[in-house]
Amino acid sequence: MSSLNPLKALPGTKLALMGNEAIARGAVEAGVYVVTGYPGTPSSEVIMTIQRYGGDLGIYVEWAVNERVAFEIALGAAISGARALATMKAPGLNVASDPVISAAYSGVDGGLVILVADDPGPHTTQTEQDDRWFAKLAKLPTISPSSPQEAKDYARVAFEISEELMLPVMLLTTTRVNHAVGEVILGEFKEPRRYKGFKRDPPRYVRAGMKWNLERHKWVDQQLSRVEEVTGKHGLNRVEGSGDLCIVTGGAAYNYVVEAVESLGLSGMTRILKLGLIHPLPARFILENIEGCRKILVVEELDPFIEEELAKMLYRAGLHIEILGKHAGWLPFEGELNPVIVREFIARATGVRETGGAEPVKPGVEIPERPPPLCPGCPHRFTFIALRSALLRNGFKPSDIPVFGDIGCYALSVNPPLNSIWTEHSMGASISMAMGLKIAGFEKPVVAVIGDSTFFHAGIPSLIEAVHKRVDMLVLILDNDIVAMTGHQSTPAWSRTETGRETRGISILELVKAIGVDNVAVVDPYNLKEAERIIGEYLVRKGVNVVIAKHPCALEERRTKHVEPYVVDAEKCTGCRACIASTGCPAIIMVEGKAYIIEEDCNGCGLCVRYCQYNAIVRRER
Numbered sequence: 001m002s003s004l005n006p007l008k009a010l011p012g013t014k015l016a017l018m019g020n021e022a023i024a025r026g027a028v029e030a031g032v033y034v035v036t037g038y039p040g041t042p043s044s045e046v047i048m049t050i051q052r053y054g055g056d057l058g059i060y061v062e063w064a065v066n067e068r069v070a071f072e073i074a075l076g077a078a079i080s081g082a083r084a085l086a087t088m089k090a091p092g093l094n095v096a097s098d099p100v101i102s103a104a105y106s107g108v109d110g111g112l113v114i115l116v117a118d119d120p121g122p123h124t125t126q127t128e129q130d131d132r133w134f135a136k137l138a139k140l141p142t143i144s145p146s147s148p149q150e151a152k153d154y155a156r157v158a159f160e161i162s163e164e165l166m167l168p169v170m171l172l173t174t175t176r177v178n179h180a181v182g183e184v185i186l187g188e189f190k191e192p193r194r195y196k197g198f199k200r201d202p203p204r205y206v207r208a209g210m211k212w213n214l215e216r217h218k219w220v221d222q223q224l225s226r227v228e229e230v231t232g233k234h235g236l237n238r239v240e241g242s243g244d245l246c247i248v249t250g251g252a253a254y255n256y257v258v259e260a261v262e263s264l265g266l267s268g269m270t271r272i273l274k275l276g277l278i279h280p281l282p283a284r285f286i287l288e289n290i291e292g293c294r295k296i297l298v299v300e301e302l303d304p305f306i307e308e309e310l311a312k313m314l315y316r317a318g319l320h321i322e323i324l325g326k327h328a329g330w331l332p333f334e335g336e337l338n339p340v341i342v343r344e345f346i347a348r349a350t351g352v353r354e355t356g357g358a359e360p361v362k363p364g365v366e367i368p369e370r371p372p373p374l375c376p377g378c379p380h381r382f383t384f385i386a387l388r389s390a391l392l393r394n395g396f397k398p399s400d401i402p403v404f405g406d407i408g409c410y411a412l413s414v415n416p417p418l419n420s421i422w423t424e425h426s427m428g429a430s431i432s433m434a435m436g437l438k439i440a441g442f443e444k445p446v447v448a449v450i451g452d453s454t455f456f457h458a459g460i461p462s463l464i465e466a467v468h469k470r471v472d473m474l475v476l477i478l479d480n481d482i483v484a485m486t487g488h489q490s491t492p493a494w495s496r497t498e499t500g501r502e503t504r505g506i507s508i509l510e511l512v513k514a515i516g517v518d519n520v521a522v523v524d525p526y527n528l529k530e531a532e533r534i535i536g537e538y539l540v541r542k543g544v545n546v547v548i549a550k551h552p553c554a555l556e557e558r559r560t561k562h563v564e565p566y567v568v569d570a571e572k573c574t575g576c577r578a579c580i581a582s583t584g585c586p587a588i589i590m591v592e593g594k595a596y597i598i599e600e601d602c603n604g605c606g607l608c609v610r611y612c613q614y615n616a617i618v619r620r621e622r
């Protein structure tokens with residue numbers, strides 16, 4: 001990103017911005033007043049950008065405990081006339097789905113935008129969920145940008161559309177748009193739109209009345225029927241080129257289409273319908289602009305959403321034009337598209353000879369395959385090593401005792417050498433799934449492992465359930481006092497947020513005690529012996545036993561205090577690799593048959609020292 005403040009640079013300025021920074025700017029230009037969400041790659045940088053650069057803009061910009069709460073805060077603000085933004089990644093929308101689906105029925109007075117980031121690939125997400133279906137389910141007008149410039153412009157426009165239609169609007173992106181960097185021309189600012197007024201109106205806001213719900217449903221459908229007309233003035237859909245070969249596309253896939261058409265020499269004969277409005281699809285625009293098309297190619301990420309909607313549209317209009325897309329195997333259903341896949345598809349579908357455009361760049365050096373590891377000095381590594389020792393001390397093999405994991409960086413313990421967690425399903429699922437196994441009749445101990453932020457997010461109800469139903473289990477809460485995996489955001493335990501606002505920090509220990517668990521202890525996993533002893537004891541006790549493994553995230557620790565790294569004495573090192581094999585610490589590599597510690601990466605945790613029989617690993621001398 002440019003050195004200029006992306007939220008304050010003057011209108012007309014051109015800046016190189018990441019898609020998420022551009023969305024943040026677009027929201028600020030639109031006069032957003034309430035911004036909230038839950039961290040999740042690839043959406044997190046929107047809030048981080050406003051927190052970092054917009055501290056004095058008078059905007060409320062805070063992380064919420066989970067996506068559902070975030071959306072409800074934004075909704076509460078928007079029904080009073082304030083402009084509000086809630087951000088989340090795709091599975092976060094599942095968490096927020098209950099209030100999101102009801103929200104259209106209530107409608108809003110201030111613009112309410114939900115940024116949802118889908119992740120074809122997937123790069124960092126448990127599924128390749130396509131939230132265009134969700135837009136349809138929840139009856140949300142949905143727009144989808146293709147570039148950082150559009151990300152900014154659409155973010156701004158989304159608030160206008162939302163206010164005009166009185167419906168929440170989904171701004172739907174994919175990773176390649178969120179994380180792409182491109183030149184963005186900045187626009188004018190509006191004053192933040194705050195509370196205007198909120199009147200009691202039960203038919204609108206109370207979903208207990210079935211007659212009211214029916215009336216509101218009719219109202220929503222009526223509003224949805226106006227989306228194409230209302231969005232028309234914003235130029236979200238456009239036609240590029242002319243010819244009887246038509247390609248319908250949108251989002252990140254549009255960029256691959258443009259590149260492919262050009263490289264295949266099809267520019268003069270191809271008509272590209274670039275759709276920015278995704279739900280409802282702009283039927284009038286499409287039908288007007290496909291006149292004379294010989295066949296229609298549909299290029300889109302994830303599911304064949306446009307393809308299927310288009311097929312229905314043509315059928316209803318009595319048009320018989322061949323559609324080529326994911327159905328019938330022209331493009332893959334799974335995985336992310338890229339320029340090569342799209343070029344090959346267009347070449348095959350048009351019968352044009354492949355002239356061999358740009359191939360993906362291959363790195364000049366061989367990069368060895370290795371599973372993603374926990375960071376050097378990560379306290380979770382200690383906890384998993386302590387857990388393994390505790391299992392062995394109690395006479396169990398690691399393969400005897402299921403370890404239910406949860407969403408967070410500790411899930412990387414699934415990889416060698418730790419080989420710890422057995423499952424990682426969804427936020428908060430570790431405790432409830434462990435409970436399910438016990439209820440089903442599993443007789444040995446079970447372990448649930450959950451991070452601090454995930455515990456706040458969705459683990460508390462599961463723990464209540466386990467305690468209430470008196471199920472025996474060990475729950476390890478890995479408390480590194482931060483949302484580490486998504487870029488180090490605050491948790492409800494913080495008593496001051498990123499914007500410097502003083503809050504009331506919530507104690508996990510007090511929460512756990514209040515829920516009424518049978519035993520709870522706090523250990524520092526760096527104290528491996530103590531951690532191993534307590535985990536071993538709690539593993540076999542009756543009841544719900546909680547161990548809070550509390551130590552700051554290693555990366556955060558390095559930022560805030562001086563750490564003295566370790567080094568390998570090459571004279572003593574035999575090259576046995578025990579230090580690497582036992583810890584999996586990525587700061588240790590092999591160089592010419594000897595272990596070598598990358599000093600800049602070493603967190604000085606000392607774990608590797610325990611595994612070197614030759615005393616070859618020592619503190620670096622100052």
Ligand code: SF4
Pocket residue numbers: 568572573574575576577578579580594595611612613614615616617
């Ligand atoms: S455990 Fe010790 S001897 Fe073996 S490779 Fe590591 S540093 Fe060298």
Ligand code: SF4
Pocket residue numbers: 376377565566583585586587588597601602603604605606607608609
């Ligand atoms: S002390 Fe050893 S295990 Fe710890 S971070 Fe440094 S190299 Fe890794």
